[in-house]
Amino acid sequence: MAKKQKPLKRTPLKRTPLKKKEYNPEDFKNKEYKAKKYKKKEYKVKDYRELKKREPKPFVQLTPKEAFLKLAAFCAYQERCYQEIYVKLKEWKIDEGDHYAIVTLLEEENFLNEKRFAESYVRGKFEYKKWGKRKIRYGLLQKDISEKMIQDAFNSEIDEQEYFSTLAELLKKKWTDLLEKKEDNFKRIVKATNYALQKGYESGLIREILDNISKEQN
Structure with a gap:
């Protein structure tokens, strides 16, 4: 029979009490001491863009x-x-x-269905982004949509009265913002016109609405 091994004796660890650092209050008044003892550590910023780079996935040909x-x-x-x-x-x-x-x-x-696409594009850009017809037309032409299909989509998706009132609302809000900045009347007209042109609205319609707004203010 194998002999039983005697259990190992474990000697307790000796723990020495930690000594507290003693600071002289006069040292804190010394600027050189502060700079030497309490200088902030400077950490080098790693370029993590290198870590983010991954090998491209192998191309898989679809049937x-x-x-x-x-x-x-x-x-x-x-x-x-x-x-x-x-x-x-x-x-x-x-x-x-x-x-x-x-x-x-x-x-x-x-x-x-490209006709359905054109109608959806016109509806979305007008209702949610408040784009004018010029900007919507340009976006659709970039998608190779025919002029006839664009016009048909305008006729079915944009009500002319709603189009006019949407532009009027945008210009009134812009005019109010410009009034708060205390711009003169000429600058207000120029800035409001440029704003509506960037949204894609027609210059004649913009001028008509701005004339009405400026008359109301006077």
């Missing part, structure tokens, strides 16, 4: 069916136009011979 399914989800989330679809197809390096078949299938399944 036409996989591309169609991804584009269907892309269109279901938000209305899209042809230009956005072709950009995705080129980005995924789908063979150009399959582009027409994929786009046609998206149309047949009602995922892609």
